[in-house]
Amino acid sequence: MPNARIAGMGMYVPDNVVTNDDMTKLVDTTDEWIRERSGIHERRFINEECGASDLALEATKIALEKANMSADEIDFIIFATLSPDYNFPGSGVLLQDKLGLGKIGALDVRNQCSGFIYGLSVANAYIRAGIYKNILLVGAEVHSTGVDFSEEGRHIAVLFGDGAGAAIISATDEERGVLSTHLHANGAKSMELCLINPGSRKIPRYYDGIWDDGTLYPQMNGREVFKHAVTLFPKVIKEALETNGFTTEDINLLVPHQANMRITEAVAQRLKLRPDQYFSNIHKYGNTTAASIPIALYEAIEEGRVKDGDLVILAAFGSGFTWASAAIRW
Numbered sequence: 001m002p003n004a005r006i007a008g009m010g011m012y013v014p015d016n017v018v019t020n021d022d023m024t025k026l027v028d029t030t031d032e033w034i035r036e037r038s039g040i041h042e043r044r045f046i047n048e049e050c051g052a053s054d055l056a057l058e059a060t061k062i063a064l065e066k067a068n069m070s071a072d073e074i075d076f077i078i079f080a081t082l083s084p085d086y087n088f089p090g091s092g093v094l095l096q097d098k099l100g101l102g103k104i105g106a107l108d109v110r111n112q113c114s115g116f117i118y119g120l121s122v123a124n125a126y127i128r129a130g131i132y133k134n135i136l137l138v139g140a141e142v143h144s145t146g147v148d149f150s151e152e153g154r155h156i157a158v159l160f161g162d163g164a165g166a167a168i169i170s171a172t173d174e175e176r177g178v179l180s181t182h183l184h185a186n187g188a189k190s191m192e193l194c195l196i197n198p199g200s201r202k203i204p205r206y207y208d209g210i211w212d213d214g215t216l217y218p219q220m221n222g223r224e225v226f227k228h229a230v231t232l233f234p235k236v237i238k239e240a241l242e243t244n245g246f247t248t249e250d251i252n253l254l255v256p257h258q259a260n261m262r263i264t265e266a267v268a269q270r271l272k273l274r275p276d277q278y279f280s281n282i283h284k285y286g287n288t289t290a291a292s293i294p295i296a297l298y299e300a301i302e303e304g305r306v307k308d309g310d311l312v313i314l315a316a317f318g319s320g321f322t323w324a325s326a327a328i329r330w
């Protein structure tokens with residue numbers, strides 16, 4: 001049975017840097033409020049019309065180059081996003097077309113912040129089953145055009161940024177790659193972090209008042225998210241370690257979903273991790289949801305923080321609630 005390894009990674013963020021001071025022109029906030037609560041200094045916003053698939057294309061080009069591979073070697077696409085170009089079809093088929101990949105399958109994953117790890121678990125299963133050899137897995141988001149910059153939405157608007165990350169997951173006979181994935185969800189908490197409309201529950205779907213009741217923008221119970229994140233992140237990381245007979249001492253690098261620096265620090269503290277054992281770049285990009293793990297992993301590799309043979313742990317928590325982890329022998 002082959003193993004599934006990450007053969008190359010790429011990332012792309014728009015050029016437009018929006019600092020916290022720039023944010024004060026869009027929303028009633030301060031640099032101090034944002035930094036203290038989230039660790040974010042700046043994020044990227046698109047400044048021309050484009051969708052998640054456009055950002056994903058740029059990240060994919062770099063991932064292919066790093067994997068030393070051409071696009072026509074990809075035999076399946078998995079696209080994780082909560083901000084698809086259109087309600088339907090999914091962004092996966094748009095990316096497939098942009099890459100000129102004719103008839104290969106494209107699967108969209110709707111697991112928000114956990115989307116990249118959910119996608120990785122699918123890629124791992126397909127590769128281990130011998131169905132595909134080179135899977136393109138992307139996480140890409142355009143948040144900036146979909147958040148509420150009014151007082152009701154400002155606690156959310158300041159946290160998110162646009163960007164994309166891509167990974168080529170390839171079959172290998174070597175003793176390396178994905179060791180395990182663990183996926184969890186608790187739909188009872190679905191309304192704690194959600195974007196309700198336009199949704200299929202309403203008749204008519206576009207009802208009078210839809211513009212005024214806030215349901216066209218993301219809604220978040222920040223304290224509930226924080227409380228669950230700081231307990232479920234450590235739990236799912238320990239699950240990954242225990243399944244493979246490791247302890248926290250064995251972690252070379254934890255790359256968590258970049259939700260909020262306070263969450264990452266609380267998780268690291270609970271697991272008693274040294275600063276060199278975890279990675280954060282939220283100060284530069286804010287929270288890019290499904291794109292945050294591949295963007296962070298790409299930068300960690302580029303900074304020389306991931307070496308052959310290292311134990312890399314990926315972990316995520318987010319809307320759903322969903323949470324997940326992956327253990328990778330690099």
Ligand code: ACO
Nearest residue numbers: 029030033037113154155158222223225226259260317318
């Ligand atoms: N700028 C300035 N003031 C603000 C802002 C803002 N952007 N947003 C809210 N405030 C004000 C509120 O109006 C309130 O004012 P008041 O005390 O006069 O009523 C005050 O700040 C506190 O508001 P809260 O919403 O209670 O803010 P809290 O201290 O809980 O912090 C936050 C909000 C940062 C979202 C916090 O709950 C948190 O860290 N939650 C974790 C959620 C998270 O990080 N989610 C990331 C996305 S989800 C994911 O990826 C898992």
